[in-house]
Amino acid sequence: MKILICLSNVPDTTTKAKFVNDNTAFDTTGVQWIINPWDELALTRAIELKSDAANSIDNITVITVGGKDAEPTMRKALAIGADDAVRVDAEPKDAYYVAAQIAEYLKSNPFDLIFSGIESADYNGSAVGGMIAEFLNIPSISAVSKMNIENGQVNITREIDGGTEDVTSELPVVSIVQKGIAKEPMIAAMRGIMMARKKPLNVVAPVEIEALTEIVNFELPQAKPACKMIEPENVKELVSLLQNEAKVI
Amino acid sequence: MSVLVFTENWDGKFKKMSFELVSYASKIAEMLNTQTVVLSIGDVQEDELKKLGNYAADKIVSVNNDKLKNLDNQVYTSVIAEVATKEEATVVIIAQNNMGKALAPRLSVKLKAGLGAGVSKLPASVEPFTIFKKVYSGKAYSNVVIKSDVKILTLAQNSFEFEENVKSPAIENFEATIGDVKTTVSNVQKQTGKILLNDAEIVVSGGRGMKSGEQWAPIEELAELLGAATACSRPVSDEGWRPHEEHTGQTGKIIAPNLYIAAGISGAIQHLAGISSSKCIVAINTDKDAPIFEAADYGIIGDAAKILPDFIEAVKEIK
Ligand SMILES: Cc1cc2nc3c(=O)[nH]c(=O)nc-3n(C[C@H](O)[C@H](O)[C@H](O)COP(=O)(O)OP(=O)(O)OC[C@H]3O[C@@H](n4cnc5c(N)ncnc54)[C@H](O)[C@@H]3O)c2cc1C
Numbered sequence A: 001m002k003i004l005i006c007l008s009n010v011p012d013t014t015t016k017a018k019f020v021n022d023n024t025a026f027d028t029t030g031v032q033w034i035i036n037p038w039d040e041l042a043l044t045r046a047i048e049l050k051s052d053a054a055n056s057i058d059n060i061t062v063i064t065v066g067g068k069d070a071e072p073t074m075r076k077a078l079a080i081g082a083d084d085a086v087r088v089d090a091e092p093k094d095a096y097y098v099a100a101q102i103a104e105y106l107k108s109n110p111f112d113l114i115f116s117g118i119e120s121a122d123y124n125g126s127a128v129g130g131m132i133a134e135f136l137n138i139p140s141i142s143a144v145s146k147m148n149i150e151n152g153q154v155n156i157t158r159e160i161d162g163g164t165e166d167v168t169s170e171l172p173v174v175s176i177v178q179k180g181i182a183k184e185p186m187i188a189a190m191r192g193i194m195m196a197r198k199k200p201l202n203v204v205a206p207v208e209i210e211a212l213t214e215i216v217n218f219e220l221p222q223a224k225p226a227c228k229m230i231e232p233e234n235v236k237e238l239v240s241l242l243q244n245e246a247k248v249i
Numbered sequence B: 001m002s003v004l005v006f007t008e009n010w011d012g013k014f015k016k017m018s019f020e021l022v023s024y025a026s027k028i029a030e031m032l033n034t035q036t037v038v039l040s041i042g043d044v045q046e047d048e049l050k051k052l053g054n055y056a057a058d059k060i061v062s063v064n065n066d067k068l069k070n071l072d073n074q075v076y077t078s079v080i081a082e083v084a085t086k087e088e089a090t091v092v093i094i095a096q097n098n099m100g101k102a103l104a105p106r107l108s109v110k111l112k113a114g115l116g117a118g119v120s121k122l123p124a125s126v127e128p129f130t131i132f133k134k135v136y137s138g139k140a141y142s143n144v145v146i147k148s149d150v151k152i153l154t155l156a157q158n159s160f161e162f163e164e165n166v167k168s169p170a171i172e173n174f175e176a177t178i179g180d181v182k183t184t185v186s187n188v189q190k191q192t193g194k195i196l197l198n199d200a201e202i203v204v205s206g207g208r209g210m211k212s213g214e215q216w217a218p219i220e221e222l223a224e225l226l227g228a229a230t231a232c233s234r235p236v237s238d239e240g241w242r243p244h245e246e247h248t249g250q251t252g253k254i255i256a257p258n259l260y261i262a263a264g265i266s267g268a269i270q271h272l273a274g275i276s277s278s279k280c281i282v283a284i285n286t287d288k289d290a291p292i293f294e295a296a297d298y299g300i301i302g303d304a305a306k307i308l309p310d311f312i313e314a315v316k317e318i319k
């Protein structure tokens, strides 16, 4: 069985958002790039599954649609334990564009299990995983918090509004993961970092696809008025403000 | 032409989110000078369907079939696409919740329709079709043009003030084409008797400053009094002090209640990513320099274990 993990290269979650060129581009100065947290957990779960021989997983591949600057992040995934990596050499334009590239790759390189994260920390689209599945006309399961493999099928627990459901799906399937899929992201060991340099990172050319959306510009949130401080002895005043000023209780 | 809005139901009933969706869709229909069509999938009685007319639905299409009992993303997507095509929808509106996030991207590919995910306002213009959405987990916003003929928007929960505008829509029972179901659902577990975090208008939340899981009684009591849901920061759920479904933030739930009360929460940027769209934030923290005070509207510097009981008493006095 082969596993593909869609890996989004994103700014560290503590990064302050700043923009350049008349607020049309994200300012990457001094930014630390990381594996999108969900994709890191997906990779962790894939490695856990692979370590159980009963699952007979031969290979874990990570794929990123992005420029050469995404490669250090992809190497991190190799160091953690992915077997090889594929970079589709294109600046991602929108989720549809990214998903179309990955789907195109999958058409000539079939995988049994495809992981994506529920949301990328940059554009917050929650879109790529489901889009890949529709391009390939295969099932997708979203908000996955647990996943196991059994008899050529996957057993998944997904979150629904106000609860959970257990779902079984045929393969291939796109599993769109969230909290719970793995406990803690796995960390690269020294040996892994050494090995990562030798693992294959293949660069493939993009196909021509037109994006359906276009970012015009960015805006920073409006500065909030200063917090109104209330004396600790005076909680009654707070409650009265919430009732009469903010009108929220 | 039409604006199509899909709403799920919860055991045959709609909830506030459904009305937000319909009301939002009807405003876009107004901008486009067209009608609002609502699609309901599943077993919903006529009385319940009619309620959607209170928020300016012009027409309701109800699709019900045993094969649609459980959510299969592929099958649901093709039903929505079929109805969208039949109704010549140029805009499709879906909720930005678990079901919406599962369906909207698939529908985007099926209809070759650009997706605007997690909008909270009406489009700034329809020509070009320009939406406003959160990016970088709430640290910024972007204006995005959707270039395709058909557009899909997912609406963030509790972000749009819905308005009553009573119409009496026709209800059409439609037999959709239903494809192969490749997934099977078993063991459905529902939280009962609790206000769901995503639905709650008020949320009372605790962080590591609450000291231990045994100290949660005042949070629960205050929540009960206010008709609120309870939430927590990530370390609190990691420690097992509170259940995982209460974890809010970048890697947990993203919520937008009217009031968020944060007790003993430092306000780390990843926590704020989940709560910064709250309309009003109250912070209780011993550290005057805690970053939560930068995000908060009202703050008290002090020990949560002392402040919360006073808070409870003060709320009791006004209730
Ligand atoms: C310099 C630069 C400029 C960009 N400009 C834009 C822009 O203008 N508009 C725009 O929409 N996007 C832009 N992106 C792309 C953006 O980073 C995303 O890859 C893409 O838009 C999908 O975002 P999303 O929020 O919809 O992802 P989501 O659908 O939220 O991501 C969910 C999951 O999909 C997978 N995934 C997402 N992106 C990728 C990827 N690139 N490769 C592999 N897997 C992925 C991951 O598993 C992720 O967890 C830019 C990226 C870079 C590096």
Ligand SMILES: Cc1cc2nc3c(=O)[nH]c(=O)nc-3n(C[C@H](O)[C@H](O)[C@H](O)COP(=O)(O)OP(=O)(O)OC[C@H]3O[C@@H](n4cnc5c(N)ncnc54)[C@H](O)[C@@H]3O)c2cc1C
Pocket (backbone or CB within 6 Å): A013, A037, B206, B207, B208, B209, B210, B232, B233, B234, B235, B236, B247, B248, B249, B250, B251, B252, B263, B264, B265, B266, B267, B268, B269, B270, B271, B274, B284, B285, B286, B287, B290, B302, B303, B304, B305
């Ligand atoms: C990739 C990534 C994703 C993350 N995602 C999330 C997420 O989704 N959600 C999330 O919450 N965190 C997330 N985190 C963790 C985040 O960085 C913080 O560590 C976390 O939010 C801190 O939780 P806290 O505020 O409860 O605890 P602390 O930071 O320990 O803060 C406790 C606060 O309580 C105050 N305090 C102490 N005693 C009292 C008292 N008696 N009364 C009142 N106040 C008191 C202290 O002054 C302090 O401000 C993430 C981190 C990373 C790296």
